[in-house]
Each structure stands twice: as C-alpha cells, then as structure tokens.
Amino acid sequence: MSALLSLSGLNRRFGGLAAVSDFSLALESGIVTALVGPNGAGKTTIFNLVTGNLRADSGQILLHDKPIIGLSPHRIARLGIARSFQDLRLFGHMSVLDNVRAATEPTSWFWQAGGAAARQQRRERVETALERTGLSGLTQARAIDLAYAERKFLSMARIIATGARIWLLDEPASGLDPRSRAQFVDLLRSATAEGVTVCLIEHNLDIVTEVADRIAFLDQGRKLAEGEPADIMQDKALAAIYFGDRT
Amino acid sequence: MIAYLVNLATLTTIFAVLATSLNILIGYGGIFSIAQAVFFGVGAYAAAQVALHVTPDLLVASAAGAGAAALLSICLALPALRVRDEYFVIASLGLQMLAVTVFTEATPITGGFGGLVGIPPASLLGLPLTDPNAMLAACLGFLVLVLVLTRVLMRGSFGRSLMAIRDNDTAAEALGKNVMVLKTLAVMLGCAYAGIGGALYSAQMQFINVESFTLDQSVLIMAMVIIGGTGTLIGPLVGTVLILLLPAALSFIPGIPPTEIGVVQQMIYGLVMTLLMIFRPGGLVTLRTRRQ
Numbered sequence: 001m002s003a004l005l006s007l008s009g010l011n012r013r014f015g016g017l018a019a020v021s022d023f024s025l026a027l028e029s030g031i032v033t034a035l036v037g038p039n040g041a042g043k044t045t046i047f048n049l050v051t052g053n054l055r056a057d058s059g060q061i062l063l064h065d066k067p068i069i070g071l072s073p074h075r076i077a078r079l080g081i082a083r084s085f086q087d088l089r090l091f092g093h094m095s096v097l098d099n100v101r102a103a104t105e106p107t108s109w110f111w112q113a114g115g116a117a118a119r120q121q122r123r124e125r126v127e128t129a130l131e132r133t134g135l136s137g138l139t140q141a142r143a144i145d146l147a148y149a150e151r152k153f154l155s156m157a158r159i160i161a162t163g164a165r166i167w168l169l170d171e172p173a174s175g176l177d178p179r180s181r182a183q184f185v186d187l188l189r190s191a192t193a194e195g196v197t198v199c200l201i202e203h204n205l206d207i208v209t210e211v212a213d214r215i216a217f218l219d220q221g222r223k224l225a226e227g228e229p230a231d232i233m234q235d236k237a238l239a240a241i242y243f244g245d246r247t
Numbered sequence: 248m249i250a251y252l253v254n255l256a257t258l259t260t261i262f263a264v265l266a267t268s269l270n271i272l273i274g275y276g277g278i279f280s281i282a283q284a285v286f287f288g289v290g291a292y293a294a295a296q297v298a299l300h301v302t303p304d305l306l307v308a309s310a311a312g313a314g315a316a317a318l319l320s321i322c323l324a325l326p327a328l329r330v331r332d333e334y335f336v337i338a339s340l341g342l343q344m345l346a347v348t349v350f351t352e353a354t355p356i357t358g359g360f361g362g363l364v365g366i367p368p369a370s371l372l373g374l375p376l377t378d379p380n381a382m383l384a385a386c387l388g389f390l391v392l393v394l395v396l397t398r399v400l401m402r403g404s405f406g407r408s409l410m411a412i413r414d415n416d417t418a419a420e421a422l423g424k425n426v427m428v429l430k431t432l433a434v435m436l437g438c439a440y441a442g443i444g445g446a447l448y449s450a451q452m453q454f455i456n457v458e459s460f461t462l463d464q465s466v467l468i469m470a471m472v473i474i475g476g477t478g479t480l481i482g483p484l485v486g487t488v489l490i491l492l493l494p495a496a497l498s499f500i501p502g503i504p505p506t507e508i509g510v511v512q513q514m515i516y517g518l519v520m521t522l523l524m525i526f527r528p529g530g531l532v533t534l535r536t537r538r539q
Contacts, residue, residue: 051421077423089418091411093478102411105404106423110432112404162422 003062004029004197005081005166010049010059012042012221019045021221023059025199027166032188032198034208036232037218038242043201044086045221047168051083052076063166078106082164084155086171092144096135099143099154100126103161129160132187149180156187167191169200173207185210209233217242253379259491260386261447264393266471266483268440273469274477275401276433277413279332282323282339283468285346286316286438288460290445292356295363295455305369305376305385309446316442317435324434328427343462350457362456369450376450386447393440398480400436409433410478474523476530485531493519 003026012020020042027033035043048054050061052073061069068076091099104122105112112118130136133153138146143154152172159167173184181204188211192198202208208215208229215232217225219241225232232238265287272278290312297311323342330338350357357363369376369385376382400406408429411419416426449455467490475486497512523531 053417072425073417073420074423074425077421083421085418085421089415089421091414091418093414094407094410098407098410101404102407102419102424103422105408107404108408108425108428108432110400110403110405158422 003027004064005050005199006060006062006065007046007050008060008062010046010061011057012045012049012054013057018221020049020056023218023221023223025216025223025226027197027199029165029197030192030195031213032192032200032211033214033216034212034229035199035201035216035218036205036208036242037224038244040220041218042221043218044170046218047083047170047199047201050076050168051081074106074108077162077164080164081166081168082159082162083168084159084170084172086174088151088155090143090151090154090158093142095140095142096130096146096154096157097126097139100129100135100157100161103129103158104163125161125163129157132160132190133157134183149176152176152180152184156184160191165195166197167199169198169202171201171203173202173204181207205233250379253383255491255495257379257383257386257451259487260383260390261444261451262468262471262491263484263487264386264390264444264447265441265468266475266487267390267393267397267480268437268444269468269472270477270479270483271397271433271437271440273472274479274482275406275409275413276430276437277332278328278430278434279336280323280339280434281336281462281465281469282343282346283437283441284460284462284464285343286320286441287445287448287464287468288346288350288455288457289319290316290442291449291455291460292350292363292445293442294446295366295449296356298366298369298450299363303367303370303450304373305371305446305450308369308450309389309443312442312446312449313439314442316445317439320434320438321431324431328430328434340462343465347457347461350460358456360457362454363449364454366449366453366455368453382451386451389443389447393443394480401480405429405432413478470520472530474520474530476532479530479532482530482532489531 005027008024010020010023023046035046037043045054049056052071056069060067063079068079091102104125107113130139133156135150135153135157138150143151146154156172173181176184188198212229215227215229216223217232217238225235225238265283269283272280293315294308294312297308301307323339328335351360369382371385376385408419408424412424412426412429420426471486471490472483474489475484476482494512494516497515498508500511503511
C-alpha cells in the first residue's frame with residue numbers, strides 16, 4: 001500500500017538542539033499511527049514540520065507523492081491535513097456553532113464560492129461534526145464557557161468539519177474522564193473506518209494500545225523504533241527511556 | 248440651542264462611523280491600530296479636494312475618501328501585518344506621527360497647518376444639504392449603510408474567519424484561513440469606513456486642518472470602541488454617544504461657576520471613564536453567554 005503522507009530524512013535544529021534528526025515515517029490510509037516518547041522527544045515539532053508551521057532544515061515531506069515543504073500552513077490545510085493542538089486553541093469568544101462553521105469555510109474572501117449547493121454541503125458537515133462529538137445541544141455556547149471535555153470534543157468537531165482525510169492529533173485524550181475517553185475512541189474508530197488517516201501524539205498508553213495500528217517511538221528527536229503496538233510496548237529498553245530510567 | 252444639538256448629533260453620527268471603522272480592526276480582527284485618525288484625515292482631504300475641484304456630491308466625495316483611505320491602508324497592512332501584534336501597534340503609531348507631518352507639510356493637497364477652507368456645502372444626488380437637518384439625515388443614512396454592511400459581513404464567513412484569527416491565528420491558519428489576506432481585507436474595510444467618516448466630516452465642517460487628525464483623535468476613537476464594547480455592532484455607538492455627549496451634558500450641571508466648569512467637567516469625565524473600566528472592563532455592551 002502506498003503512503004498518503006510520507007516523511008523522509010527530516011531534520012530540524014533549534015540553535016544547538018537537534019529537535020528532529022533524520023526522521024522518516026509513512027502514514028497509510030485508514031491507519032492510526034501513534035508517536036510515542038518522553039517529553040522533548042520532538043513529537044510536536046514533527047507535526048509543526050508537516051503543517052508548515054516550521055520548516056525542515058532538510059528532508060522531504062510528500063503528500064500523495066507531491067512535496068509540500070515550503071507551502072504555507074493554510075495551503076497545507078487546504079490539501080486535506082487537519083491538526084489539533086495540545087492547548088486546543090479554540091476560538092474562545094465564538095460560539096460552538098461558529099467554531100465548527102469556520103472550519104468549513106477556507107476561502108479568504110468576503111464570501112464562499114459554490115453557491116447554495118456548497119452552502120448546503122457545509123451545513124451538513126457542520127451538523128455531522130456536532131452530532132459525532134455530542135455538541136449538538138451546545139451550539140450557542142461560547143467555546144470559553146465549555147467544560148474541559150467539551151472543549152476537547154469541539155477541537156475534534158472542527159477537524160471533522162474540515163473534511164480533511166489526514167488528522168494530526170496532539171494529545172487529544174489527555175485529561176478526559178473514562179466516559180469521554182470511550183467516546184473519543186469510538187469517534188476515532190468510526191473515522192478510520194471511513195478511511196481517515198490518523199497520526200496522534202498521546203501520553204496515555206492505554207489509549208495508544210487501544211486505537212493505534214502502529215507506533216513510532218521517539219527520543220531526543222530520533223526515531224528509535226517503529227512497529228505494532230504489542231511489540232513496542234513489550235520492549236523494556238524503550239519502556240525505560242519512556243519512564244525516565246536510562247541507567 | 249436646536250442648531251447646537253443638531254450639530255452635536257451630526258458630529259456624533261460621524262464619529263459613530265469612525266468608531267465602527269476601528270471596531271472592524273480591533274473588535275473583529277484583533278488588530279490594534281492607533282492610526283485611525285490618519286485614514287479619517289486621508290478621507291477628509293480626498294473628499295475635500297473632490298468637493299473643491301470636481302463635485303460637492305457627498306456620494307462621490309465619500310467614494311473618493313473611502314478609496315483613498317483603503318488604498319493607503321494597504322501600505323500599512325502589507326508590511327505591518329507580518330509582524331506580531333505589539334509591533335503592529337508601534338508601526339501604526341509610527342504611521343500616525345508620519346502622517347501628521349505629511350498633513351502639515353503637503354500644503355498643495357492639505358493646505359498645510361492652515362488647512363483647507365471654503366469647502367462647498369455638500370449635496371446628495373443633486374439635492375443640496377445646506378440645511379443642518381438634511382446633513383444630519385444624510386450622515387445618519389451613511390451610518391445605517393455602514394452598520395448594515397458590517398452586520399452582513401460579520402455574520403457571514405468573512406466575519407467568522409476574521410474573529411477566528413482574532414481568537415487564535417495559528418488555529419485559524421490550520422483550518423485553511425489565509426491570515427494575511429483576511430487581515431489586509433479587514434484593514435482595508437475598516438479604513439474605507441474611516442475615509443467615509445472623513446468625507447462626512449469635511450462636508451459638515453466645510454473646513455479641515457491637521458488638528459483633527461492627530462494622535463489624540465486616534466486615542467479618542469479607540470476609547471469610543473473600548474468603552475462601548477469591542478466586537479459588537481452597538482458597543483462602539485454607545486461609546487461614541489457617551490464620550491461625545493457626556494462632556495456636553497456636564498456643561499449643564501447647575502450651581503457650578505462658569506469659570507470652574509471646565510475643571511469639574513474634566514474631573515467627572517475622568518472619574519466616569521475610570522469607574523467604567525474597573526466595573527465593565529469588557530465595555531458597556533458585551534456579548535452574552537448562552538448555554539443551552
């Protein structure tokens with residue numbers, strides 16, 4: 001199977017610090033890949049390189065076999081790569097409905113193209129996103145007034161509404177209660193069943209084991225291992241690095 | 248007395264257009280500019296030149312004022328919007344200082360420090376606006392047009408995108424928003440409104456000079472928006488009415504000797520503003536929170 005998104009030989013330094021070193025990864029359609037590693041391993045930096053928020057010093061990123069390095073973040077988003085942020089970055093003073101609507105309207109002009117048919121399509125995407133995330137009853141609430149779990153799901157609703165086929169999720173389940181976590185897992189499974197490709201950063205290893213098809217283990221900007229969750233989880237050397245025991 | 252009130256109402260209407268113009272930038276776009284008086288001035292000078300040399304028609308003069316201000320705003324937006332928020336404030340301050348010098352020195356266009364005098368009374372589609380009531384009605388008409396356009400745009404996808412950028416530009420960009428283009432359009436729109444305000448002002452005063460377009464004026468317009476409530480349609484109107492009418496109303500306080508009225512006015516005015524910012528930091532008109 002050919003990769004939808006392929007990262008090869010990526011390097012990125014911040015002064016004397018090598019945040020990402022010779023990193024390669026292939027994301028395949030409908031597959032959930034988890035980036036796992038201790039804090040400072042370079043996981044979020046990799047997301048920032050893919051989305052154009054940071055530029056790689058060297059290496060290549062191919063989307064459908066076409067290079068995307070050097071494109072601005074909004075162009076990369078319009079190519080079908082959506083991301084969430086650790087700190088959510090919701091549009092706090094806007095309603096839940098407007099947060100999700102905004103995700104369906106990428107055109108930077110006074111109006112959106114496509115007329116009534118496109119408008120109807122956008123409306124349906126908004127409704128679907130709100131239903132799947134359980135936010136249909138909170139459309140008029142402002143994002144800053146939501147409970148923590150609701151904010152997390154609003155972040156997911158925005159991603160669903162974009163219609164993107166590649167999701168980069170940065171700690172999407174952190175801080176969720178067990179019920180919300182189960183809802184999140186269901187949401188992810190239904191998305192991948194429809195062919196959405198997911199790459200997620202997650203510290204909760206239970207979630208990783210539950211949803212990930214593959215794991216890439218990183219430390220200090222380098223990929224140390226990649227494989228099936230069962231294999232990675234049983235590696236005692238990786239566990240020692242993850243839990244800070246490097247002796 | 249009636250003439251005074253009509254004049255005050257007309258000026259309040261013009262400043263309501265200006266406050267609405269800055270609200271596009273600050274309230275909806277999160278772009279803090281302290282150069283709005285520059286675009287007010289550019290609009291006023293452009294409209295005055297049209298009235299003096301082409302036609303006194305207010306529609307033509309307003310179009311010229313709006314166009315000139317929008318064009319100049321691109322010069323500010325394109326370089327300045329690339330920098331972070333606080334640097335934009337400084338860039339706009341720089342523009343404000345520069346513009347006052349240009350307004351003072353470009354005598355053939357602005358009349359220099361003496362200003363432009365003898366601006367002919369305005370007309371609208373052939374109807375003279377020499378009667379103060381007619382001028383007030385025309386200004387109200389322009390204000391309504393500006394408010395309706397603002398409401399339509401801000402309730403649509405453009406407004407949503409702009410507010411998304413205001414709340415978090417990185418997240419907005421991650422959803423496909425071209426932040427530079429949207430901010431530039433917002434600056435152009437807000438400055439075009441300010442140009443319309445300038446055109447109305449030159450038609451009303453029939454005399455303009457640089458003193459109306461200084462940093463003090465920019466700060467006054469910003470105060471109208473912030474005290475009234477940013478990001479709402481009504482807030483800047485309330486702020487304008489309060490800031491322009493409060494000093495006038497304080498003049499009528501009984502028992503104060505005429506020689507002291509200025510001092511008392513300043514003290515009460517300052518106190519009211521301070522109390523407002525302590526107890527209503529979001530402005531007088533704030534967005535309601537609705538949770539179903």
